[in-house]
Amino acid sequence: MDIQIKRVYASAAPEDGIRILVDRLWPRGLTRQQLPHARWLKEIAPSPALRKWFGHDPANWIVFQQRYRQELATNPNVAILLDYARAGRLTLLYAARDPDCNHARVLQNYLLAQQ
Numbered sequence: 001m002d003i004q005i006k007r008v009y010a011s012a013a014p015e016d017g018i019r020i021l022v023d024r025l026w027p028r029g030l031t032r033q034q035l036p037h038a039r040w041l042k043e044i045a046p047s048p049a050l051r052k053w054f055g056h057d058p059a060n061w062i063v064f065q066q067r068y069r070q071e072l073a074t075n076p077n078v079a080i081l082l083d084y085a086r087a088g089r090l091t092l093l094y095a096a097r098d099p100d101c102n103h104a105r106v107l108q109n110y111l112l113a114q115q
Helices: 048-054 058-073 077-087 103-113
Strands: 003-007 018-021 038-040 090-094
Touching (some): 018 077, 058 103, 077 090, 077 103, 090 103
Parallel strands (some): 003 090, 018 038, 018 090
């Protein structure tokens, strides 16, 4: 499977394949018209309680990953993303500023481990 992550504010590219926004909240400053070829699967994002607890604080990163993976284990939307990934390149779009400590990276690794 070919799964990449990309900030939603970066330009779309033909090699992105299927583009799916995986944030629970719509990204600030963007309209739906600015993401015409992206799908939005907000139900795959961390729960509101987990997202608020994490607060993008690197000190919470290790525990956040564990808790988010637990949520993903029971999330039926994982199967949808796996189907897309098996069909071709999948690009998970996220709005967080940190390219390393964000839920899209956890989701990417989780999906790749499901092969």
